[in-house]
Amino acid sequence: MQIKLRPNDDCTNGWSAILHPRTPAPALKEAISADWLVIGAGFAGLATARRLAQNCPNDRIIILEAGVAGDNASGRNSGFAIDVPHNVGSSTAELEKAVNYKRLMNAGIAHLKEVVDTHSIDCSWSQRGKYHCAASAKLVDSLLKHHAEELERLKEPYVWFDRDQLRERLGTSFFRSGIYTPGCILLNPAALTRGLADTLPNNVVLYENSPVTWLDFEGKVHAKTAFGEVRARKLILANNGSIGQLPGFERQLxxxxxxxxxxxxxxxxxxxRLGNIEEWGVTPANAISGATMRFTQDHRLLIRQQFDYTPSMSVTEQSRIHVRGQHRDVFLSRFPELSDVQMEHFWMGFFSITRNGSPRWGRVRSNTYAAAGCNGVGISKQTVSGVTLADLACGIENPLIDDMYALGEPTRLPPRPLLDLGVKAYLAKECWKGRKEY
Structure with a gap:
């Protein structure tokens, strides 16, 4: 089938812009054969390919990346490798699978740490933990307290901070309360993705700037790009944002x-003016209405805020201008004393969401496997989903595979235009419920 829909991003990314320039791997410009074809060089695709190379050292593994490693969705997130589950919107569905998520996300972090240490990947890796914060009393009493109860059930250490205590640590009095957990890793996601891509095993070949334009996996796998093609025995789909247009994935993401x-x-x-504070990361009690924030090792402040439904995977310039101004307002509401600080970079990225929070993971057909549906929290999640997917595809026992299955499958979405109305209504409702977090 023809692959028509690809992320139309804004060709900017602050995380990579502050790094030294990198020369991408060459684009595919020939017809080749392989044992495995991996589509997508994000956290899931890179982890799958690396594990496949370990499991099958004599196999040839090809990765096709539509863009450039580090400037794809994996390189555009907020840079949190999260170790314990938490709510993203007001839904607490993920917490119902907290035990499974805890094992999985810690395994994902451990895998990344081993690769980072082995290859000396400079990505500002720092175990600083994170603060999960709320500004309104309503969200403190509902979401934050529920999160604390879940941490106690998991026997995970945490500290509850009030407004004054948070002010000392974060430099802002915006939040009423927050929960600090120590295991989260803060990092530069573009640097990490670049490092993972540049240190792949010898039997893995990455082609960047090679979007798949046509794909057939009914029998043997056959993929075409603008100037080349790949035939392979088996296929790994790790193109998280654009996977929904493929057969077998309709109305799932x-x-x-x-x-x-x-x-x-x-x-x-x-x-x-902030109190000469140290590096920190904040996730909001309701990420749809609130803002994820970082204070980085090089003393920058990050604001990640606003979600837009984008079935076409494109955003108008007018929307970008509006959100950029909105970020300025969000920044000043938290740091009014820094009105002279300017935003140097602004960017966007696309990711996929499932209706019930469960990933689209596992065997799709006899020769095809998939890892998609990160629901916006992808570094540790998608890494471990890639590792376990490779083991599943190779028939290798791994107890974490049972944890992946325990997360369930995506529930079916309504057809468009009902889906459009439903998603927009959901986002509007979440923003209203968390309006004091703005």
Whole structure:
């Protein structure tokens, strides 16, 4: 079938813009054969390919990446490798599978840490933990307290902070309360994705700037790009955002855009206004209405806020301008004393969401496997989904495979235009419920 829908991003990414330039791998410009074809060089695709190479050292593994590693969706997120489950919107569905998610996400972090250490990947890896915060009393009493109860059930350490205590640690009095958990890793996601792509085993070949334009996996796998083609015995689908257009994935996932802004590095005098604080990361009690934030090692402030339903995987320039101004308002509501600090970078990225929070993971057909549906929290989740998918595809026992199955499957979405109305209504409802988090 023809692959018509691909992410139409804004060709900017603050995380990669602050790094040294990197030369991408060459694009595919010939007809080749392989044992395995992996589509997508994000966290899931790279983890799958690396594990396949370990499991099958004599097999040839090809990765086709539509864009550039580090500038794809994996390189555009907020840089949290999260170790314990939490709610994203007001739904607490993920917490119902907390035990499974805990094992999976910790395994994903352990896998990444081993690769980062082995290959000395410079990605600002830092176990600083994270703060899960709320500004309104209503969300404190509902979502934050529920999160604390789940952490206690999991026997996970945490600290509950009030407004004054958070002010000392974050430099802002915006939040009423927050829960600190120590195991989260903060990092530069573009640097990590680049590093993972540039240190693949010898039997893995990555082709960047090679979007798949035609794909057949009815029998043997056959994929075409603009200037080349790949035939393979088996296929791994890790194209998280655009997978919904493929046979077998209809009405299982929908796509949203998220946006981020990153400031210039704060001067010493500007940092003193905040209290000369150390690096931190904040996830909001309701991510749809609130803002995810970072204070980085190089003294920048990140704002990630706003979700838009994007079935066409494109956003108008007018929408981008509107959100960019919105980020400025969000920034000043939290740091009014930093009105002289400007945003140096603004970008967006697309990711897929399932109706019930369960991933689209596992065997799709006799020769095809998939890892999709990260629901916006992908570094550790998608890494472990890739590792376990490779083991499943190779018939290798791994107890984490049972944890992946325990997460369930996506519930079916309504057809369009009912889906469009439903998603927009859901996002509007979440924004209204968390309006005090803005």
């Amino acid at each position: 929908f796509t949203v855009a998220s946006y981020a802004s990153l400031t210039h590095p704060l001067s010493e005098e500007q940092r003193l």
